Amino acid sequence: MRLAPKSLLFAAPLAAILLCALGPDTDLTDADLIGYGQQDFDRGEMMYKHVDLGRYHGAPVVADFSCADVCPDKTTRIIHYALDDGQKCSTVNGAERTLEVPTGIGKAQQKFCVPKVLADRHLARTPQY
Numbered sequence: 001m002r003l004a005p006k007s008l009l010f011a012a013p014l015a016a017i018l019l020c021a022l023g024p025d026t027d028l029t030d031a032d033l034i035g036y037g038q039q040d041f042d043r044g045e046m047m048y049k050h051v052d053l054g055r056y057h058g059a060p061v062v063a064d065f066s067c068a069d070v071c072p073d074k075t076t077r078i079i080h081y082a083l084d085d086g087q088k089c090s091t092v093n094g095a096e097r098t099l100e101v102p103t104g105i106g107k108a109q110q111k112f113c114v115p116k117v118l119a120d121r122h123l124a125r126t127p128q129y
Contacts, residue, residue, distance in 0.1 A: 037123030
């Protein structure tokens with residue numbers, strides 16, 4: 001039987017508190033996004049989930065947890081804006097990034113509009129392999 005590392009045992013309750021504090025109507029700050037982007041997560045529990053984090057620069061921000069062939073070990077979190085059709089990334093001070101997303105037995109490149117504060121710190125996609 002494989003036990004969770006101690007850091008995960010301490011981080012999981014903190015992540016749960018942060019997730020409960022955030023929600024679709026929450027106005028997010030730079031610190032909220034950076035903290036969430038730096039926080040580890042339980043890959044098995046979050047696999048295939050979609051989380052509404054709140055609003056940043058007036059637009060909704062979400063976290064999607066994708067996995068493909070090596071699940072849950074390679075579950076990947078991508079934090080990005082959920083823009084309306086026709087809305088441009090530049091109108092919300094976002095950064096367009098092409099990120100690797102697990103699909104099938106490999107990875108695919110997909111474009112996302114991510115909060116610039118996360119793009120600048122390479123926190124939009126975690127973990128980084």
